[in-house]
Every structure is written in C-alpha cells, then in structure tokens.
Amino acid sequence: MIVLDTNVVSELVKPRVIPEVVMWMRHHAHTDLYLCDVVVMEQSFGAERFWRQTRSDRYLQILSQLLVSFHGRILGFDHPSASEQGACGRSVRCRAAPSPSRTP
Numbered sequence: 162m163i164v165l166d167t168n169v170v171s172e173l174v175k176p177r178v179i180p181e182v183v184m185w186m187r188h189h190a191h192t193d194l195y196l197c198d199v200v201v202m203e204q205s206f207g208a209e210r211f212w213r214q215t216r217s218d219r220y221l222q223i224l225s226q227l228l229v230s231f232h233g234r235i236l237g238f239d240h241p242s243a244s245e246q247g248a249c250g251r252s253v254r255c256r257a258a259p260s261p262s263r264t265p
Contacts, residue, residue, distance in 0.1 A: 162193060163189060163194050163195065164195045164196070164197055167199070167200045167203045167204065169182060170196070170200055170204060171204070173186070174220070192234075194234070195234045195236055196231050196234065196235045197235065197236045197237070197238045197242070198235065198236065198237055198238045201224075201227075201228070201235060204227065207220060208221045208223070208224045209221070
C-alpha cells in the first residue's frame, strides 16, 4: 500500500508533468496506490477554487474521475491514522512517492 500525497496527485494533472513522477507511477500497480481523505479534501478545495475563479470545471471533472478511479482505495484519516503516519517517518516499512520539484 502506497498513500499518495496531494503534491503527487496534483502533479499528474498539470499540463507539463514532471517525467520522473510519471515514471514512478508506472512502476507501481494501480491497485497498490491509495488516497486519504485529506488528499480528497485538498483536491476538492483546489477544484472548487479554480471553478470560482475561472468558471472552468476542468478540475472538478478530474476530481470526479479521481474518485471513481480510487473507489475502494480512499482511506479515512482520523486522529489514530494521523499519529501512525507521523510515526511512519522513522519506520523502514513505509514507502513514499517522490516529491515533485521543478528546476528553473
């Protein structure tokens, strides 16, 4: 199980995606990739904000597709989950996606 960060999910819908992020995604089975409620919340916030500013539903449509694509693989994020994730930073058993970064 790999829980994707908001930055990774956001990177995948940009007009110019960082190739390393795409390569990383291709190396993992889709069924091993999960989202958590926090990522859904942040994606929803961004999609709604974009719609209010532009009246374009582009990101609302992407969010809808994302929710369908990850159906059954969206994890609740409560206090125990937050504590466990915080402790995950020192654990060898945790794997993380690369953080997207752009070079000027």
